[in-house]
Amino acid sequence: MTFDLQRISESKRAYRQALASRPIAEKLRMLDELRERTLAIRRATIPPNPASNIVREPPRPYPARGTNKK
């Protein structure tokens, strides 16, 4: 156990790299599990929407052609 923030940060980075380098099938299984956990948390904390039994993200605003310029 350490309270050295730099070491903690390096350790986290190394762990993320180790996760990223796992086989893709394994990472996809992790996504399945992460989604199940997210849903369980949401079910426990957010009142259910009576119109839907599926939790989903708000639509992503993929920009239409020619909208890059500010």
Add this chain to the structure above:
Amino acid sequence: MKISEVIVTINQMQTDGVIGTYAIGGAVGATFYLEPVATLDVDIFVALHAEAGSRIVSPKPIFDYLTTRGCQMEGEYVVIAGWPVQFLPPTGALVEEALSEAVTMDVEGTSTRVFTAEHLAAIALQTGRAKDKARLLQFVEAGVLDAKRFQAILTRHQLLDRWQQYERQYLKDSK
């Protein structure tokens, strides 16, 4: 609830001629290059074509195909193997290019097409929500972007100014 089953279903749709070329984008696409991050849905990009005798591009054949196979519709999503899946047409030049240049990946013997890391990062920059900016940072920190290729995409799609602004905001301190 399995993404691998979603991939098998999408491949079968392609084999059956319901969709043409497709590619996985969004957080699931990013997972092919980065550590997994929780997401609630799957973005599948497909080139949609107008039905015979119509000028309107419609996802109806996709929905018809899947609902006859027991999948539920939920708004703009179809639920496949427990995952809400959104079929998205390329809405701009960047996503069109991402779809045409997507790469084939192998998932335990099943092949699938995924946007390149550089296109996913450029789309995240273009989309620009907080979580897209966070994902872009993941791509940069993971060192998975081919700088030359990424730069070329940003130039082609007029995203250089936005990238410079992003660099100033999020990357300068870490250099």
